[in-house]
Amino acid sequence: MYDITKIRNFSIIAHIDHGKSTLADRLLEITKSVSAREMEDRILDNMELERERGITIKARAVRFVYRAKDGNEYVMNLIDTPGHVDFNYEVSRSLKACEGALLVVDATQGIQAQTLANAYLAIDNDLEILPVVNKIDLVSADVDMTVREIEDILGLPAEDCPKISAKNGINIEDVLEAVVKEIPCPKGDAEKPLEALVFDSYYDSYKGVIVYFRVMNGSIGVGDTVRMMHTGSEFTVVETGTLGALGLNPRDRLYPGEVGYFTASIKSVAETTVGDTVTNAANPAAEPLPGFKKCLPMVYAGIYPADGSRYGDLRDALDKLRLNDAAFAFEPESSIALGFGFRCGFLGLLHMEIIEERLEREFNLDLITTAPSVIYRITKHNGETLFIDNPTNYPPQEEIESSAEPIVKATVITPTEYMGSIMELCRDRRGVYMGMSYLDTNRAELRYEMPLNEIIYDFFDALKSRSKGYASLDYEPKEYEPSKLVKLDILLNGSIVDALSFIVHADKAYMRARKICEKLKDNIPRQLFEIPVQAAIGGKIIARETVKALRKDVLAKCYGGDITRKKKLLEKQKEGKKRMRSFGTVEVPPEAFMAVLKYDDEQ
């Protein structure tokens, strides 16, 4: 029975591990939307990788029915959001589909950078925010403190907010009652032309792309011809319906305020990008819904198969991943050192790691990844402007008039005791201090403007190690700023290994060069001859290390005719060799490439 006043659309926003998924599970359980056995596979996080990382990578949504204490049945649409800064835009689209959001805060940890970032995002989207204090049953929980923080930092009344333990099912019903009472019902006019907001889509091999949307005005049903207002693609709707906890529930037509899906034999998610507006082709809306942004990759890296003969497999795997990930881009490239591979664009480092892991796990590929790069803007003397995401295309220094790099606004929230160390780190990474504020007596928010290229290496790891894991980071792109850049080349045995070249700020070049040479020295196995490892800028050597020649590699003892140990060792050596990349006479294992991607925070 469609009744717009009995619909509640909401999201849960939280910092990683503050209990978002667990709360979602409890809501489904208490409303008997799924049985306990079915709960075993966490429903909202259904990618294996997500479960292991404890974060939701892609948005999902689920509809369930709650019989409230006022005697009415309410249709609840819970729209899950990705919790990481790389997916900020996707979060904002999910929020746009809701009228309210539950802000889950861990009573043992208080507000974190992500909590803040997501809360602001929700406030910006005019959402009703309901704070929920979680993990109240833990010994280290400080409920009063957490309530105070929510009130002081976010300015949200939290005195009477639900205080729960999602894990142990305490006070879960309070949450649902609050959703019914506090979150407004959707508004919309079924008679107006269709306007539906796409907040997610994924590729299904039987039905084609399944588009998740929220109807704002008008209605959508089977047989309608719809148009995606930004991409311009038109489709005839094959199936529509709502999103059950355990699968899709087909229904002929959906009305304003409802959240659901449609299929139309669509071949690629690229045609149904997140944030686009679905309208009726015959009776279109005048304007698309505001806020559409094309998701542009910010970080680029080369991905190569460790075994060159698997290039075709890698291409097929990337094709499959792209079916489900409109933000992920790739094109073929070749490297003298690594052979044939792909230049891939990602939203950020986490996005890159996820793609890499999925390639390795789901497609069983062994990869070599080059150093990630941002997009640099180079102006040549002849006035030509180049956008460079691959060091290979970096023009010779003498042709360059000026160069610029992308800057981000970074926010770090940290316990005050680590502030000094973190400020030092930010300064070290060319951060420009913009200000700070104390969130409470123990925690501060630091604001910096920082080159994105300083963040994409290992800034996050360094931040975690300097704060014993307590500091959190959020960033958003700001603009390009002029910067003194150089291209650093790495030479093995006298020849440049193109896959190891990268672009770096001139002031950082010497330090990076030295570190990378050291790392390579430690990661290239010794061979039967000496190998010079050098770093150079435009032909001038600025750092050098030497991989000494192998002097001992023998397993002499062969006892009582047992040659199996020796055989195993040699087989291992032979296997290892297969994975090596040969550069002239030098053999380099994939680990050496990995090692140069991360420079240790020497603390």
Add this chain to the structure above:
Amino acid sequence: MTTSSNRVVSLYIHFPFCIKKCAYCAFFSEPCKDEELKDEYEKAVMKRIRSLPELSIKTVYFGGGTPTVMETRRLNAILGSVFEHCDVQSGAEITLEANPGTVDAEDLRELSAGGFNRLSLGMQSANDKTLKMLGRIHDNAQFLECCSNAEKYFDNISVDAIFALPGDDFKNTIRQIEFISPAHVSAYSLMLEEGTPLYANKEKYVFPSEAEEESQYEALCDSMRLHGYRHYEISSFAMPGKESAHNSVYWRRGEYIGIGPAAHSFYMGRRFSVPANTREFIKRSGSLFLTDTDYQATVPLNAEETEEERIMLGLRLADGVRLSGEKLDIAAKFAANGYGSIYGDIFALNEKGFRVSNAIISELI
């Protein structure tokens, strides 16, 4: 039962007992003071010998563990049953591993009379401090006494030595080898193996640098060369004609049968072993030939494996291996870089090559 058509094999008999385990040892052995267990073990080994088909025995090797823990009468009884049951070729090399501190002059006389004609003595080091660190039960004086007793009854003695030991004066060990001038010397660099007491305590010791280890190895090679030994195998030096015939069977892919827990065999084209469990070995000792091993679970080596083994094992020998085609070309490069020599289509490593043999072998297989 002697016919010329009998299959020619070597025989290895394993004795898994030790008085105590050495600090560096990762091989299968256990302490044993139990006379009853030794008796049972003797019976079990004899049963296995009796289960053998008709074979022509080229060499016999009693290894361990510490075979001499079994005591002379049992060892002689076991060797006696080998003579009784098998066709041991005349002049066959019959080696016994003996640790100083476990045999006296009388034992050595009896063992020689019993048919053993080669003795392998575990010297390891001439330095008492090192022996103690290694957890050996003997001191150097005991070794020298054992050695002089052995010389009365054996003219084919091999001594084992270990170099690259922490805090060890290896020159002193070399001088002692020169002094006793055994027919054969086996020298290994210390291998730190996981699970050994030495590995567990490795932080306590300062191990010699690679350069120090290399200079120890070179000093040994120089001394051996000077005194007429031939470095005929990666870790073995021998006076002419005294190369270990038994070990050479391993390197040249001759066939051998291993008796005893954890003993390995190469027979009828398959490599297999006896499970490393003494009780289990004793329990199953009455079974048919090979049924005490994992023979059934193995498959004969294929052509590729056979070729890899031939190269891997053959390159341990100064005589080298025959190579062809691309492999010979790769070998020629190693030879040109000073790691060995090419004689026609034979590639042999030299002492520099022996030190990095794994790196070279893995290029050739």
